[in-house]
Amino acid sequence: MSEDTLTDTIHSDFLLxxxxxxxTFSNIHDFKTRVFEIKGRKIGIAYIDSITNKDIVNGRIVNEIKKLDVPDSLLELPIADIHATDDFKKIFSGIMSGKVAIIEGNSMIAYLLDTGLFESRSMREPDSEKIVGGSHDGFVESLNKNINILRNRIRTPNLKSELLSVGGEEITTNISILYLENIANPEVINIVKNRISLIKLENSLTPGKLEEFIEDSSYSPFPQILETERPDRVAANLMDGRIAVLVEGSATASIMPVTFFSFYQSPDDYNSRFILGSFLRIIRLVGFFISISLPAIYIAIVSFHYEILPYELVTNIKSSLEYVPYPPVIEALIMQLTLELLKEAAIRLPTSMAQTVAIVGGLVIGTAIVEANLVSNTMIIVIAITAISSFTVPIYEMSSSIRLLSFPMIFAASLLGLVGIVVGFILLMIHLVKLESFGAPYFAPFGPIRMSDLKDSLIRVPYWKMKTRPSTAKPINQKQSTGKKGWAEDGE
Structure with a gap:
């Protein structure tokens, strides 16, 4: 399409x-036009056959037009979604979205009717966010279906869904912003809408691209928007006063604003009793520190501070390092990079081949590399524990980020030992405390300290004791529970 054509309005000449x-739609084999005459007036319809419901076009639209007594009263058609326009740009965009365009003779108004027919896969649980209990459904690539899934979970007129078209002059992507009007803060909603509306991209938009355009700090290793394919996670965050963004053509929802601890919360924490849920959350947070520091601690001890280990352990480590021809930092880098290569290979290959790669990588290569004295036995154990710890994070993006952070920690430990690790953690904590997500402190409730939010951070208290919603999203209605069970007088 040319720029001049896009800015034209409808002509009074029907044939033109x-x-x-x-x-405009030349060389598009599935573009169809039909012209017929009703009561002395010409009417033409145009649509793309492959993305339009032909049953509606042939069996309903044409028949309903023929039934009209007044030829120019097309807005009276008993079709759910119909609107008038005089802008060719909107007509082109509507046809590409699966709509039917109706043009009348000697009229400068056209009508768009929604008859879209976009295929989507059936719902299933996301492979990267599996849980033990609770619901096992997931989003699909249809925007309307995803909104339907959320409305089925949150049945209230306060669940608002605002549609935005984001992109450039020709290619736009539909985006839905969802929030609970009686809970979400209008200021946060306006911040999100403003950032999204200012996106200019001559390309299709995806959740990953959206995140880069609207996040506060693009150069931070930590994600500031929570990406999830689980409807139950989105529904829970909406009821906490947060905002969800759905992108057409993607099965991923973006949640904002969030904190560091939001990425370590899992639906399993709330589907099990609070004691077990708290224990599992602590395990995940311990895994965070193990993932970024264990290889660094091993290098620091072996290279600088071996005297802090018992003599027997020093002897074992020394014997495993005796024939390795390079320092421990090189060992760690080799194994970390090998682990990343195996992970990428397992993701990209079919499931049956991925299992073979995992076995070959974990057993054959691991055994051979130790027998060849290229890596010590102890380093194999350290890297294996590090990998397992990073995989306990419920959100894949955070899991990848913390594995990435292990590399600067390794270099710091190889230069300064334990002092380098301490300096690395100090810099990391400073960064986390300074980081924000749509105006909300990223490391809350510990930076700054918010006592009321501690009830659902490191641990989870019984849900009936959570009297208020988290203050991170600044909800206008903070109360969510009475703090009592209701049937028990003492609240226990």
């Missing part, structure tokens, strides 16, 4: 309008 459509 039809020819403009044909020229």
């Amino acid at each position: 309008n039809i020819q403009t459509l044909k020229n």
